[in-house]
Amino acid sequence: MTTRHLSRPTVALAALTVAAVTSTLLGANASASGPAAATDVRIHDIQGDTRISPLVGRQVSDVSGVVTGVRPYGSRGFWFQDPRGDGDPATSEGVFVFTGSTPAVRPGDSVRVSGRVGEYYYGGTGSGNQSVTQISGADVTVVSSGLPLPAPEVLDEDAVPERYAPRGDAADGGIEELRLRPGRYALDRYESLEGMNVRVDDVRVVGATSPYHDLWVSIEPEQNPTARGGTRYGGYDEQNSGRLKVTSLTPVSERPFPTADTGDRLSAGEGPLDYDQYGGYLLAARELGRVTDGGLLREETRPQRRHELAVASYNVENLDPGDPQATFDRLAEGVVRNLATPDILALEEIQDDSGPTDDGTVTADATLRRLTDAIVAAGGPRYAWRGIAPQDKEDGGQPGGNIRNVFLFNPHRVSFVDRGEGDATTATGVFKRRGKAALTHSPGRIDPLDAAWEDSRKPLAGEFRFRGRPVIVVANHFASKGGDQSLHSRFQPPTRSSEVQRLRQAEVVNSFVKDVLAVQRKAKVVVLGDINDFEFSPTTEALTDGGVLSSAVYALAAEDRYTYVYQGNAQVLDQTLVSPGIRRYDYDIVHTNAEFADQSSDHDPQVIRFRP
Template identity: 65%
Template sequence: MPAASSRTTAVSAVVTAALAAGLLTGAATTSASASTTALPVDGQVRIHDIQGSTRISPLVGKQVGDVAGIVTGVRTYGSKGFWFQDPNPDADPATSEGIFVYTGSAPTVAVGDAVTVSGTVTEYVPGGLDSGNQSLTQISKPTVTVVSSGNALPAPVRVSQRSVPSRYTPEGDPAAGGSINALPLAPSRYALDYYESIEGMNISVGTSRVVGATDAHAELWVTVKPRENDARRGGTVYGSYRSQNTGRLQIQSLVPLAQQPFPKADVGDMLSGTTEGPLDFNQYGGYTLTARTMGTVTEKGLRRETTRKQRGGELAVATYNVENLDPSDPQEKFDALAAAVVDNLASPDIVALEEIQDNNGAKSDGTVAADVTVKKFTDAIVAAGGPAYDWRSIDPEDKKDGGEPGGNIRQVFLFNPERVSFTDRAGGDATTATDVARERGRAALTLSPGRIDPTNPAWENSRKPLAGEFSFRGRTVFVVANHFASKGGDESIFSEHQPPSRSSEVQRHAQGQAVNTFVKKLLSVQKNADVLVVGDINDFEFSGTAEALAAGRVLYPAIKSLPRSERYSYVYQGNSQVLDQILTSPSIDDFHYDSVHINAEFADQNSDHDPQVLRFRP
C-alpha cells in the first residue's frame, strides 16, 4: 500500500502541474493520476508509451517528437483532428496503440498515410471540469510529417461479446475521491478498462442489434451482447445501478452528413456487416466507434404499440410527457400526439400531461397561461376521433418551475366528461397548498385542482405536483400529476468516479418524501382511498426516489407488475429504462398496467417518452 500511495502522489503531482499549465484541456480533476510506464531505452517515444497503462498518460504535459504511426481516421467537423496507430504493438494489453491528434482545423493528412507527429501530450475531458467524465489522451499543437501514403491500416480490434468483460468498472479509489484514473487497467476484467485499453485504436463490430435509435445528432447505439438484459422488443434493459450493460457501444460516422446521410434505425433493427473506425471518447456517450466504414441497417419492422380500450367499469388513467409542447410547434406534432392519445392509448378517461408550455413557448415575456396550448391539443384530439376532453391545471409563477427557459412547463389534467367528472374546489394557485379534509367520513381535497406543498424547498426551480379529485361511477379517485427534477448535473455511468455521483437525486428524494407525506394524509383520513401518483418521476423503479415515494407501503410502483424485459419508458445511451411511472395506493390491488412503447425506441419521435396507462375498477 505505501508504494501504491507514493505512485499516486507522484503522478498526481504531474497532473496538477499539467493543469496549471493548461495541458489538461476541456476539463480535468486534480485527482486524475498518470501511469508510471517506463519509456523505451532508446528514447524513441511510441504511442503505447504515451497512452500508458492507466487512464492518464505518464507523459501528460511533455513534448514528444517524431511519434510514428498510420492514420486510421480523419475528422473534419466538431473536434477536428485525426487518429493514428502504431502497426507494431507492444505485448501489454493495457496500453493502447492508437491516439487522437487534435489539430483544431481540418487535417491535411489522409487515411493510410504513414506519419510522424511531434507535439504536447494533453488530457482532454469532454464536458468540462465539473462533468466528472474520463479524459481523452491526445497530442495537441502538433507538427505532422507525412512519410508515405496508401499504406495498409492496422487490422481492427474486433469488439464482440467474447472480448468485452461482463463487469462494467472497478470501484474507484477512496483516497482519490473515488476516481479510477490511477488504477492500473484490467482490460480482461472490466468493460470500461477494456474500452480504455483500445482508446484511439482501429476497431470494428460485426452485425449487431440496435439498442438506441438514430437521433438528431446522427448517432445510434448497438450492443455486441445480444442476450445481455434483452428487452422483448429489441432493446437492452437497465435494471439496476450495477447493470450498466457492457455490450453497448455508440456509433457515429466520420463521413460528413453532407457527403453521406447517416443510416436511420429503430431499436431492434440490425446494423449488418462490418462497422469499422477509431474508438473515440466523448461526453455524450463515452466510448464511441467513429466509423470510416458503416454497416447497413436491416430493418426488423418494430411497430408502435396499441393498448386495449378500457371496459365499461374500468377507469383508464394515463400519463404522457409531450416534450415542451407549445403553440409554435408544427401542427403535425399536435396531430401526431393527439392520434397517439386516441389510437395508441385508446382515449383514456384521464390523461396527466407533462411539459405543457405556456402560450408563447420559450419566449420569455412573463406569459404563464397555457390555455391556447391546451386548446390546440384538445382540438387535435377531437379531430383525430377522440373525446372532447375538458382540462384543469394551475399556471406556475414565471420562471419558477424549471424546464426550457421561458416555457413555464406544467402538468395538465385532461378528462373525458362523458366518463368522469372533476370535483372543483376553488382557491388553488401557484403558491397555495392543497390539503386533506374529511367530508362525510371520506377524504377530500381542500383545493381541487391544487398544488402539493408548493413552497417546500424540494420544489425549487422544479414543477410542483398537481392534485385533482375525480369522480367515476360514484367513486372518488385522487390523481397526483408529477414532473420531478431532472437528472441534470449527475455524472455519467462512464464517469472517472465509480460509482458516479448522482447529485440530482437529493432533490428528487425530497420530492418523493413530500408526495408520500401527502398520500399518507389522504390514507389517514380514508384508509381505502383510491390514489394514483403519476407522471415523469425522472428516476428508476429501483431508485431511492421510488423508495421515498412508496415509503410505508402507501404506494406501489405499478411498472413492477410488468416482466423485467418490459420495464422501460425511455431509451438513453442504449439503455431502456424507467423514468415515467404510475404508483397505486393499497386499495388499487387489481389493475392492468401498460407502458405503451410508441416513441422512445424510434428514430421518428413525437416525444422522447413513452406514455403509461393503468386501468382498474374503483
C-alpha cells in the same frame, strides 16, 4: 498544424505487408527500448497503462503511425496507430491528434507526429467525465500514402467483460490512476483500445438514431434484453457493458447517417474507438454498413371497458403553440390510437402560450386548445382540462417555457370536482366529506412552497368522480437528473447528486398520500408521471414508504419495464403508483416513442385501468 509530405513514391497497397509497414514507420527507432529520449517515443508510451498519459504535458517528437481516421468536423483532427504493438493489452496503440482545422492527411498515410501530449476532458474536469489522451500543437510529416490500415480489434461478446467498472480509490473514488485491467472491466477494456482501429459486425441496435446522427448498438446479444430488442437497465450494477455508441466520420452532407430503430441490425462498422461526454466510448466509423429493419411496430393499448377507469400519463416534451401542427397531430393520434383515449390523461411539459420566449406569459390555454382540438380531429373526445399556472420562471425546464403538469379528462366518462381556488403558491389539503377523503383545493398543488420544489415542477392534485366514486390523482414531474455523473465517469461508483432533490420530493408526495389515507384508509389514489427515477431507486423507496403506494411497473415482466431509452439503456423514468385501495388493475407501458428514431416525444406513455 503543419503538415509536410515527403517526396517519395506512394507505397502500393497490395505489395506491402504489415511487417514492411512497421519497418517503414519506425525506421531508426525500430530498436529503441522505451521513451528514453523524445525521439524514441511510441504511441503506447504516450497512452501508458492507466487513463492518464505518463507523458502528459511533455513534447514528443517523430511519433510514427498509420492514419486510421480523420474527423473533419467538431473537434477536428485524426487518429493514427502504431501497427507494431508492445504486447501489453493495457496500453493502446492508437491516439488522437487534435489539429483544430480539417487535417491534410488521409487514412493509410504513414505519418510522423511531433507535439504536446495532453488529456482533454469533454464537459470540463468538473463533469466527472473521463479524459481523451491527445497530441496537440502538432507538426505532421506524411512519409508515404496508401498503406494498409492496422487490423481492427473486433468488438464482440467475447471481447468485453461483463463487469463494467473498477471501484475507485478510497480518497475520491477516482479510477484514473488505477492500472487498466482490460480482461476484468469493460471500461478498462475500452480505454485500452482508445484511439485504435476497432470493428463491430452484425450488432443489434439498442438506441435509435438520434437528431445528432448517432445510434447505439450492443455487442452482447443476450445482455439484459428487452422484449422488443433493446437492453434494459435494471439496477445500478447492471450498466450493460456491451453498449457502444456509433457515429460516422463522414459528414451527413456527403453521406446520410442511417436511420435505425431499436431491434434493427447494423451489418458492420469500423473506425477509431473514441470517447465523448454524451455516452462515453464510441465507434467513430470510417466505414459504416447497412441497417436491416427489425420490423418494430408502435404499440397500441386496449380500450378500457365500460366499468374501468383509464388513467394515463404522457410527457409531451416541451409542447407549446409554436410547435408545428404536425407535432400536435401526432400526439393526438397517439392519444386516440395508441392510448385508446384514456378517461384521465396527466400531461407533463406543457409550456406556456409563448413557449420558450421569456416574456412573462404563464397561461397555457392556447397550447391546450391546439392539442385538444387535434385530438377531436383524430377522432377522439373533446377533452376538458384543469391546471394551475406556475409563477414565472419558478418551475424549471426550458427557460421562458414555464412547463407544468396538466390534467385532460373526458367529461362524458369522468367528472372533475372543482373546489377552492388553488393557485401557484397555495397548498391543497385533505378533509373528510361524507366519509370520504376530499381535497381542499381541486385542482391544487402539493406543498408548493416546500424547498423540495425549488426550480422544479410542482405536483398537481385533482379530485375526480367515476360512476359516482371518488378518485384522487396526483400528476408529477420530478427534478431532472442533470448534474449526475455518468455511468462512464472517472469516479466509480458515480455520484447521483440530483437524487437528493427527488428524494425530498418523493417524501413530500408520500406524506400527502399518508394524509389522504389517514382520512380514508381505502381511498383510491393514483400518483403518476415523469418521476425521473428508476423503479429500484431511493426515490421510489421514499414514494412507497409505509406501504401507502406501490409501483405498478412490477406488474410487468422485467423485459417490458422501460419508458425511456438513454445511451442505449432502456429504463424506467415514468411511473404509476397506486394506493392499497386499488387492489386489482391492468397496467401498460405503451411503447410508441423511446425506441424509434421518429418520435412524438422522447418518453413512452403509460396507462392504468381499474374499477374504483
